[in-house]
Amino acid sequence: MTISMNRRTLAKVGTLGALSAFFGTTVQAQVKKTQSPNWDEETDIIVVGSGFAGLAAAYEAKKRNADVIVLEKMPTAGGNSIINGGIMAVPGTEIQKSKGIKDSPELMMKDTIKAGLGLNHPDKVKAMCEEAYPAYRMLVDELGVKFSDKILKHEGGHSVPRSMYTINGRGSEIVTKQLAALEKLGVKPRIRTIVDKIFVDPEGRVIGVAVRQNYRFGKENSGKPKNIKARKAVILANGGFSADVAYRS
Ligand SMILES: Cc1cc2nc3c(=O)[nH]c(=O)nc-3n(C[C@H](O)[C@H](O)[C@H](O)COP(=O)(O)OP(=O)(O)OC[C@H]3O[C@@H](n4cnc5c(N)ncnc54)[C@H](O)[C@@H]3O)c2cc1C
Structure with missing residues (x-):
């Protein structure tokens, strides 16, 4: 077959x-x-x-x-990952807190489903939003990925600023650290x-x-x-x- x-x-x-x-x-x-x-x-x-x-x-x-x-x-x-823009949407980061921005996985989920015109798979959106902060911490703490501690952007489709930028503005900052860890x-x-x-x-x-x-x-x-x-x-x-x-x- x-x-x-x-x-x-x-x-x-x-x-x-x-x-x-x-x-x-x-x-x-x-x-x-x-x-x-x-x-x-x-x-x-x-x-x-x-x-x-x-x-x-x-x-x-x-x-x-x-x-x-x-x-x-x-x-x-x-x-594609190595050439991407290095932008990662993460709710609940330290930089958000320092700026008094209230965010949560639930709010990111609501935003994502709205931006996806309700066509998203809710279980996958939920996993993405709930795992975003743990994944971000893992990248930083375990793999040594560097994100800018100054840039926090309000990207389209998000109701609050929650987008982190890698230090070089590229996915290569993440991929090279993943490759090194592997x-x-x-x-x-x-x-x-x-x-x-x-x-x-x-x-x-x-x-x-x-x-x-x-x-x-x-x-x-x-x-x-x-x-x-x-x-x-x-x-x-x-x-x-x-x-x-x-x-x-
Ligand atoms: C220019 C650009 C900028 C972007 N910027 C952002 C951003 O800032 N933030 C964000 O969240 N998303 C961004 N995206 C989207 C994001 O990069 C992708 O969603 C993500 O990289 C997908 O990762 P992946 O591991 O699923 O696939 P990929 O990174 O595409 O990896 C798939 C790999 O599989 C290989 N492959 C395919 N078929 C076979 C086969 N038959 N046998 C062996 N190997 C195969 C491919 O060659 C490729 O290397 C951007 C995308 C692009 C193109």
Whole structure:
């Protein structure tokens, strides 16, 4: 069985059903329901993508002693995350308090749902708003990410100023610290490694991926095929869908 899949399939997946929910029209990767293929390598957890999401997932898994492989199709790690604006909306920061701004995860949730015209998934908005401050503290206290202690901006869609800026105004301040923390734990993203297929066993459990190593972006058939088994999970963190013209349309 083959189902088409593309970049928007960045979600945690455990079953073929869950995978199918994310598929679109552009065939960039495929899900293959199969008996075990010949595995070239195995690990506990495979993470697809090396932006904020993939690096965070890999770090948390590695801290819990899992064997982790991070796969990245591009020649450098970091994805969109490394070029982003470094702006992070966080309710309840010290800088807000010093300016007498009253904020809370509940208020941020209300703002986010309003700005999303009510189309948001409330459970995901809730998680984002409740975890924003702990995530910000973790970035600062554990990874050493530096945010400006002077800039607090009132971005569109927010009812109060709550946007923190990284010290260099780029996501690279976060990504480079994530990469350094991961490297300390012995994990380096494998660049130029594109994931083509996700293998699913007859019970519907995701069991691994087919990749091409030494893939060259722009040369779509390039690279050497290899199958990697995931003993515990495949985490899809391969980014957004704005380059998927068919889906957007
Ligand atoms: C210019 C810009 C500025 C932004 N500024 C902000 C901001 O200031 N604040 C904010 O909150 N948000 C901002 N955003 C949005 C934010 O950057 C993204 O939401 C975030 O980076 C997404 O992170 P991610 O880890 O999900 O994906 P990404 O960082 O996109 O990482 C996905 C990775 O997966 C890889 N990949 C894809 N397919 C495969 C495959 N088949 N095999 C292997 N690897 C694959 C990609 O090459 C990529 O490296 C900005 C976005 C852009 C583009």
